[in-house]
Amino acid sequence: MKQTALLSLALILATGFTGTAVAAGDAEAGARLFSKTCGGCHSIGENARGGFGPQLNGIIGRPAGTTADYQYSEAMKNSGVVWTRDKLAAYIEAPKKVVSGTRMIFWGISDPEKIDNLLAYLETFQGQ
Ligand code: HEC
Numbered sequence: 001m002k003q004t005a006l007l008s009l010a011l012i013l014a015t016g017f018t019g020t021a022v023a024a025g026d027a028e029a030g031a032r033l034f035s036k037t038c039g040g041c042h043s044i045g046e047n048a049r050g051g052f053g054p055q056l057n058g059i060i061g062r063p064a065g066t067t068a069d070y071q072y073s074e075a076m077k078n079s080g081v082v083w084t085r086d087k088l089a090a091y092i093e094a095p096k097k098v099v100s101g102t103r104m105i106f107w108g109i110s111d112p113e114k115i116d117n118l119l120a121y122l123e124t125f126q127g128q
Contacts, residue, residue, distance in 0.1 A: 025113075030121025033114055041104075044125050053104060057128035059083050060119075064099065075101030088122070089115045 034044070041053035048055035050070030061084070065077040079099045081087055091098040092115050094108045109115055 025116035025118070025120030025123075027117070027120040027124050029114075030117035030119070033109075033118055034121050037109065038118075044122070044128075046128065048125075048128070056122060057125045059122050060085060060088065060126060073101060073103040075099055076103070085119055088119060092118060 034042075038053075038056075041051065042056050043049060043051055044056045048057050050067060054067045054070040054072070061082065064079045064081040064083060065072040076099055079102075081091075081099060083091075087098060089112075092106075092109050095102050095104045095106050109118070
């Protein structure tokens with residue numbers, strides 16, 4: 001009896017932890033998604049620079065519109081947004097809802113798991 005109780009407790013905990021793992025995102029899946037859906041306009045990593053869109057190194061916590069080698073829209077420069085995980089998730093889902101007038105033309109991704117994966121991938125470039 002006691003063992004069964006322990007086992008169910010372990011199961012509950014394990015499910016709980018799996019839940020967090022999913023929420024934390026899968027950076028490898030995020031990498032594939034990034035190169036497919038963002039990489040045409042954005043670069044990230046060691047030699048990243050502004051191109052069609054701004055480079056995204058260290059994006060989490062970065063104030064919007066502040067990389068030196070990219071000409072942002074007035075809307076982005078004046079948005080006052082700081083790219084927290086929540087703001088990024090909302091922006092990836094619907095760019096114009098977060099920065100109305102942004103030049104980023106993107107249909108948006110609504111699947112929260114995909115957004116989490118993308119964020120996990122972006123997070124691996126925080127030190128760059
Ligand atoms: C069609 C090209 C295009 C695609 C695809 C695209 N972006 Fe952008 N993105 C832009 C442009 C252009 C800007 C600058 C917008 C402005 O100045 O208003 C931008 C801005 C951003 C910013 C703000 C950066 C800063 O320095 O403030 C983030 C974050 C961002 N994009 C993330 C993404 C992510 C993540 C994806 C993929 C899910 C993506 N973008 C897909 C063109 C694109």
